[in-house]
Amino acid sequence: MPIAGVEKVFDGRAAVYRNPRALPRAYVVDRYRAFSSGSEMLDWIKSPLLDARSCVLLREADLGKIPEPLRAGLENDEDGLRPRIVGFRTGGEKRSATVEDPRERWRLEVLRPPWGWTSGDEVTVALRPAESVPHCWVGIDYHTEGLRPARLTLGLETTGGAKRAIPLELPAPEVARALESPGRISVDIGPLPAGETRIHVEKTEECTARLERVDVHAVGLRPPQPAPATLVRYEPNRIVAAARAGGPALLVVSDVDYPGWRASVDGRAAPILRANYVLRAIPIPAGDHTVTLTFFPTTFAAGAAVSLISVLAVALFLITRRS
Numbered sequence: 487m488p489i490a491g492v493e494k495v496f497d498g499r500a501a502v503y504r505n506p507r508a509l510p511r512a513y514v515v516d517r518y519r520a521f522s523s524g525s526e527m528l529d530w531i532k533s534p535l536l537d538a539r540s541c542v543l544l545r546e547a548d549l550g551k552i553p554e555p556l557r558a559g560l561e562n563d564e565d566g567l568r569p570r571i572v573g574f575r576t577g578g579e580k581r582s583a584t585v586e587d588p589r590e591r592w593r594l595e596v597l598r599p600p601w602g603w604t605s606g607d608e609v610t611v612a613l614r615p616a617e618s619v620p621h622c623w624v625g626i627d628y629h630t631e632g633l634r635p636a637r638l639t640l641g642l643e644t645t646g647g648a649k650r651a652i653p654l655e656l657p658a659p660e661v662a663r664a665l666e667s668p669g670r671i672s673v674d675i676g677p678l679p680a681g682e683t684r685i686h687v688e689k690t691e692e693c694t695a696r697l698e699r700v701d702v703h704a705v706g707l708r709p710p711q712p713a714p715a716t717l718v719r720y721e722p723n724r725i726v727a728a729a730r731a732g733g734p735a736l737l738v739v740s741d742v743d744y745p746g747w748r749a750s751v752d753g754r755a756a757p758i759l760r761a762n763y764v765l766r767a768i769p770i771p772a773g774d775h776t777v778t779l780t781f782f783p784t785t786f787a788a789g790a791a792v793s794l795i796s797v798l799a800v801a802l803f804l805i806t807r808r809s
Contacts, residue, residue: 507600513539516560517563518543518563533609534698535569541563542736545759557769558734565704577604577606577607578595578604579595602628602689602697602698607689609688610684617680621704622675623675624640624700626656627668627697628669629668630659631694631695633659638654638690640652640653640675640686641684641685713729715728724781725741728776729774729777730773730774735770736770737777738767741765743758743761743765745783747779748782750778756770
């Protein structure tokens with residue numbers, strides 16, 4: 487049977503679907519979120535707060551590599567709320583804790599649907615603004631089953647222990663929506679005091695929609711601005727991409743980063759940042775650009791130098807011996 491939000495690859499009964507969360511080989515974004523440690527970044531990647539197509543995750547230590555004019559033009563996705571993931575569990579993980587059979591426990595923990603697809607999936611985010619903010623927006627991307635709305639409850643808890651429940655209705659489309667287009671609801675939960683406020687989202691039996699993503703911002707999140715990027719050349723040791731940006735941005739190449747890669751933008755050397763824990767990102771200014779990445783590891787250069795020295799030493803030995 488068809489799954490809302492997931493496109494089938496083949497016609498007929500073959501259950502092969504495209505991954506709606508897969509990333510392009512190269513794409514351009516103008517928003518970033520920085521992390522002080524790799525474990526914090528991994529927690530964010532595993533959670534439903536990840537928005538990989540329009541926001542890139544960077545290490546705080548790498549921000550200094552971005553030229554200041556470009557860095558000032560990039561949008562910091564944190565926007566003063568300083569979010570931290572407190573808890574993130576799926577319904578399958580909860581049920582596995584009550585099962586004694588090891589095989590059944592493994593099945594519940596490993597062979598589970600994505601977060602937001604089954605009852606019991608939940609996430610708790612702590613917001614820690616240094617000062618009060620007038621508005622806080624909570625956005626939820628979702629897919630409804632059929633043309634009926636779904637219901638969800640948003641939980642809030644402040645530092646003083648005050649709790650509030652906000653009932654939400656996830657509207658269904660007026661007509662059948664294209665499979666790859668999720669619905670979205672954005673709710674202003676009002677002002678937040680300085681200190682910690684926790685936001686809790688849990689999919690219950692009453693919520694018939696499949697939840698895709700949750701985001702929290704101090705301002706209404708603007709729609710992502712798609713910017714094209716095309717791989718012109720892709721070889722084992724050389725990648726050439728054509729990218730266009732409306733302002734300072736980052737070209738993300740969906741390849742695993744590895745020491746030895748060098749980048750240039752329109753022939754000028756450019757830094758390579760570790761993006762989304764394992765990928766590569768190159769800062770680019772506004773306009774059309776050609777970005778070139780070449781691979782020349784230092785180990786290869788060192789090996790070539792050792793080989794050359796060895797050849798010269800052998801040649802010198804033979805010449806000396808003849809003499």
